[in-house]
Amino acid sequence: MHSPEHCFTSFKAPTSEFTLPELFTFPFYYEPHPLCLLAASELQQHLETQTVWQHDFGLREAEDSGLREANGSDLNEANGFGLNEAKGSSLNETKGSGLNDDGSDGLGKMFGVLLVKNQQGELGYLSAFSGKIADKNLLPGFVPPVFDMLAKDGFFIPEQDKINLINAEITELKRKPELARLHSMLADETLLAEQQIAAHRASMIENRKQRKAQRLAGESLDEDALKQLSIQMSRESVQDKNRLKELTSYWDERLASAKSAHGQVNDRLLRLKLKRKTMSAALQQRLFDEYCFLNIKEEQRSLGDIFKDTIHKTPPAGSGECAAPKLLHYAFKHGLTPVAMAEFWWGVAPKSEIRQHKNFYGACKGKCQPILGHMLDGLPTDENPLLTNPAEGKQLDIIYQDRDMLVINKPAEFLSVPGRNIDDSVYSRIKQLYPDATGPLIVHRLDMSTSGLMVIALNKEANKSLQKQFITRTVKKRYVALLTGELSQDEGIISLPLRGDFDDRPRQLVCFEHGKPAETKWQVISRRDGLTKVHLYPKTGRTHQLRVHSAHPQGLNMPIVGDDLYGKKSERLHLHAELLELNHPTTREAMSFRVDAGF
Structure with missing residues (x-):
């Protein structure tokens, strides 16, 4: 059992000059406290020395190449991971229902430091990592997992071994040539039966046509001859029907034999899969019950109980294995007082994500928000900055207006439309200024952090016309951005499909399997002081497209200055919608608007 002294780390550097925070860190959006930065620096020094x-964080390869090749990543593209790394052998076959981390030994990980006071009032910190490292979840100096599923005397490994034996049996059964032969034979017999029966039905239809023609031709016959013709045609009809019955019966028997032989092997395969599914579900539920999290009030809730009231009901993959819940649970369990917390990424990111080495990030929302909601209950924390209206005190500049439309210059950190918690936005401001305007007003949007030009429709007809121009991509949009690095090339095109990160919205992922196409043209304007100013021309309008295409290794590999999601936060996001060219919705006159970025 880990003691508080085992994981409690005293600072190497003096800390008396630092002032402690009055409230605990809001874990999903924060600026790291100076003492957390110091703790993280000491932990990073430990990782380097x-x-x-041993764990391959991908750093040596990145240093050697100067730019990591994303296709060289052996991490799964999906953000959720199952309990077993073998394909088809995770405990729960439902996507996103596993508990453990990816299980791989390679590439980067999220680390966390928790500033704490021990029972003697001494200040120090705890360290943790997400998931497993070096194929282990217990490493010296790091807090243990909330529940050690890999414990030798625990229930998980023996039960997983049983499931893996079933997996091996299923694999062996699938590989047997007998199953393939029987499957092929059944398919061939079924096809032949369908062909012969279909051919006979076609023959019956043709015979019916011929008999009809004979009846018409026999209308001139005498009564006896007509009667004989009718009897003959009735016999032919009965013969056709009897032949169909015989043919159908013959193939029913023949197919029944083929299905029986195939079914015996296939039924065994289905029984094994059902057994695996049942055992996996039972083991999964047991794990959900074993992962129990404390809060400062010493209240304990299991993972299953925490997630039962969420939309998905079932914990996503990796829930409870992130650094933040590990750190807090250990502190509460051992009577340590949490003071502040920070998490940073160490190493190369999975190919779908954008994570910068040594950058600090908030806790993920999909997996950690429900857990930390319970764990932080009773612990005073900083206010959620996302609940503060970022547009307060800012004005919308109207640079063009007529009875049909407006063109405005939206400030940075200003919502285009009302958010979940904040109503103040371009839409609400325009609604106040133009109460008689009709229609939805908003034709297109800019991200909250992006400044620049937006066109507003003041009536339904104008909205319809302007929207059509955006849909058909006849509107010309040009953005200007400042990148954190100097590009060697002068221009290019980025094509990386995007989808939302279901575990950490509003972040976006590059996903070639499920992402929507996204294309951006770029041109260098200037280079100075290690930064590059570029023009960006988005062909599509995906969420965070320009930010992801700039930051991703397969894009420009340089985050936009001030990008708090994909790079590092500064006074603002240096992304501005500079140029907008379109046709007037009523007169069809070509119109062009431009506003300098100011950076």
Whole structure:
């Protein structure tokens, strides 16, 4: 059992000059406290120099190449991971229902530091990592998992071994040539039966046509001859029907034999899959019950109980294995007082994500928000900055207006439309200024952090016309951005499909399997002081498209200055919608608007 002294780390550097925060960190959006930065620096020094364990964070390869090749990543593209790394052998076959981390030994990880006071009032910190490192979830100096599923005397490994035996049996059964032969034979017999029966039905239709023609031709016959013709045609009809019955019966028997032989093997396969599914579900539920999280009030809730009231009901993959819940649970369990917390990424990111080495990030929302909601209950924390209206005190500049439309210059950190918690937005401001305007007003949007030009429709007809121009991509949009690095090339096109990160919205992922197409043209304007100013021309309008295409290794590999999601936060996001060219919705006159970025 880990003791508080085992994981409590005293600062190497003096800390008396630092002032402690009055409230605990709001974990999803924060500026790291100076003491957390110091703790993280000491932990990073340890990661660079320790020799007790080995893990490939991908840093050496990145340093050697100067730019990591995303296709070289062996991490799964999906953001959720199952309990077992073998394909088809995770405990729960439902997507996103596993508990453990990816299980791989390669590439980057999220680390966390928790500033704490021990029972003697001494200040120090705890360290944790998400998931597993070096194929282990217990490493010296790091807090243990909330529940150690890999414990040798625990229930998980024996039960997983049983499931893996079933997986091996299923694999072996699938590989047997007998199953393939029987499957092929059944398919061939079924096809032949369908062909012969279909051919006979076609023959019956043709015979019916011929008999009809004979009846018409026999209308001139005498009564006896007509009667004989009718009897003959009735016999032919009965013969056709009897032949169909015989043919159908013959193939029913023949197919029944083929299905029986195939079914015996296939039924065994289905029984094994059902057994695996049942055992996996039972083991999964047991794990959900074993992962129990404390809060400062010493209240304990299981993972299953925490997620039962969420939309998905079932914990996503990796829930409870992130650094933040590990740190807080250990502190509450051992009587340590949490003071502040920060998490940083160490190493190369999975190919779908954008994570910068040594950058600090908030806790993920999909997996950690429900858990931390319970764990932080009773612990005073900083206010959620996302609940503060970023547009307060800012004005919308109207640079063009007539009875049909407006063109405005939207400030940075200003919502285009009302958010979940904040109503103040371009839409609400325009609604106040133009109460008689009709229609939805908003034709297109800019991200909250992006400044620049937006066109507003003041009536339904104008909205319809302007929207059509955006849909058909006849509107010309040009953005200007400042990148954190100097590009060597002068221009290019980025084509990286995007989708939302279901575990950490509003972040976006590059996903070639499920992402929507996204294309951006770029041109260098200037280079100075290690930064590059560029023009960006989005062909599509995906969420965070320009930010992701700029930051991703397969894009420009340079985050936009001030990008708090994909780079590092500064006074603002240096992305501005500079140029907008369109046709007037009523007169069809070509119109062009431009506003300098100011950076």
